Amino acid sequence: MIDGTVEEIADMQTHSSSVVAVKAAEALLALTEREYPTVEEYVRTLERNSHALRRANPSHASLQTTQREIVSTVEDAEDDSVAAAKERTRDVVEDVVARVESAKERAAERAVEYLREDPAILTHDYSSTVLEAIERTVDDGASLDVYCTEARPRYLGRKMVRTLADLDGVDAHLIVDGAAGHFLPEVDQVVVGMDCIVKDTLYNRVGTYPLAATADDAGVPVRVVGAEAKMVTGGFAFENEHRQASEVIREPADGFAVENPAYDATPTRLLDAAVTDETVHEY
Structure with missing residues (x-):
């Protein structure tokens, strides 16, 4: 096992x-x-x-x-x-x-009020905490319009959108990562999960940083949802993972390198809030 x-x-x-x-x-x-x-x-x-x-x-x-x-x-x-x-x-x-x-359940419950107030959402990758927050919101009778990125190169956003498509009260849309800027004017907020926040940096699925930066430029609030235990002040050094080239390109990479980091670093100044099981951290 x-x-x-x-x-x-x-x-x-x-x-x-x-x-x-x-x-x-x-x-x-x-x-x-x-x-x-x-x-x-x-x-x-x-x-x-x-x-x-x-x-x-x-x-x-x-x-x-x-x-x-x-x-x-x-x-x-x-x-x-x-x-x-x-x-x-x-x-x-x-x-x-x-x-x-x-902690996941309490963070999701705390996020419900934000989803009810701003029901057009863009999310990135697959977050079980964001998913639970959406499920709780529609269970309370709200209707949500949710745009999901594919989350290249592993396409975990496709799993997210398939799950959301089965929920009554959710109008789900799948978009490619590069189209996020095109659809940001259609949404009220960006909501993503978090692997961790270390001091003034959010580490999350690669693609989060450009999404947050574009949302900041477009005036769309960005909120992350996760356990307070993921707010790290010391004793942990984030170590990125560089994954196989085959996730990006199937044919041989002759004469060039394929870079495939799993995560990126987003300055918390680009966030509006981190919603946790214990509190809401505003930035």
């Missing part, structure tokens, strides 16, 4: 950062079903597998922090039996998963 989850995260089959954190945490539970001669061997195995999960996507702050919390909780307890260490692992994983999911 660990290897499969590592591969799934690395291939961006699982991509929403909160979902990644939950799946990675739950993957560690597979270790509690095996036998170990000593507590020390169990803890070493836990750390080794957690390290593999963290390396699968170094950019996800929530993945990094939740994995480190799980391992440090078990290490610091210094349990006197393997059974006790396993039980502690199950308890901390359950706690971590509950907090991640609860």
Whole structure:
């Protein structure tokens, strides 16, 4: 299960950062079903597998922090039996998963008032928190007009728009990334998720920065939605991921380099607000 989850995260089959954190945490539970001669061997195995999960996507702050919390909780307890260490692992994983999911739900609920007030939306990539906010808004009886970028090169925005198309109350539109500027005059706001905000920089799916910059020029507010735990003040250095050229071009790249970063950096001065489970940060 660990290897499969590592591969799934690395291939961006699982991509929403909160979902990644939950799946990675739950993957560690597979270790509690095996036998170990000593507590020390169990803890070493836990750390080794957690390290593999963290390396699968170094950019996800929530993945990094939740994995480190799980391992440090078990290490610091210094349990006197393997059974006790396993039980502690199950308890901390359950706690971590509950907090991640609860934070996503509260952030989505806080975002509903913004979606109701400005119902024509442009979103980028796939965010489970933005999706939940939209679902809650239409469940309350509102109607939304939502434009989704494809989110090149992995096209995760297509997954977002297909999901939205099944919701009553949502009029969904798929647009290519480069057409965002053309459609910005048609929308009230840009709403995206966030991998993390480190000091004065939002790190999110590549394409977020030009979208935010164009929206700023067009006078369209940009809001991000996510857990307060993704607002990082220290102890985390964002590490971008440069993905395979085959995601961009299928034929051989003869005589030229193919650059394929997974994320970009958006100055928070281009944002109007970050809506989290705890508060609204205005910029």
